[in-house]
Amino acid sequence: MIIPRCISTRALSTAPEQAAQNPVAAGICPARGRSKSGGAARNSPLITAYRQDAIRLAEYLNSHGPSKCGDIRKTTGVAKATQIMADDHYGWFERVSRGVYQLTPRGAEALVTP
Numbered sequence: 001m002i003i004p005r006c007i008s009t010r011a012l013s014t015a016p017e018q019a020a021q022n023p024v025a026a027g028i029c030p031a032r033g034r035s036k037s038g039g040a041a042r043n044s045p046l047i048t049a050y051r052q053d054a055i056r057l058a059e060y061l062n063s064h065g066p067s068k069c070g071d072i073r074k075t076t077g078v079a080k081a082t083q084i085m086a087d088d089h090y091g092w093f094e095r096v097s098r099g100v101y102q103l104t105p106r107g108a109e110a111l112v113t114p
Helices: 016-021 049-064 069-076 081-087 105-112
Strands: 093-097 100-103
Touching: 049 069, 049 081, 049 093, 049 100, 049 105, 069 081, 069 100, 081 093
Parallel strands: none
Antiparallel strands: 093 100
């Protein structure tokens, strides 16, 4: 496994206030696991830090069933767990009740297929 090297946000911008607002820089350092080592991106897809976090949440919900956001956040270490599940960009999460989410069939299918 190749561990990605974090890029300083200062390298991406000259002004510190702009570096803090740079969405590209925000997604670089948190990446873990299945990231690409480098080279042309045309042959194999890149995986974003956001998607990696969504996968971690989906794996947790797949094995534990409907769970509270706080428990999911503590166990997985994904600080933005509640926001990711609430936004549900991939269609993987479903709100059961206030602060409780479960995995949708589409989310379970995404864990099986690469």
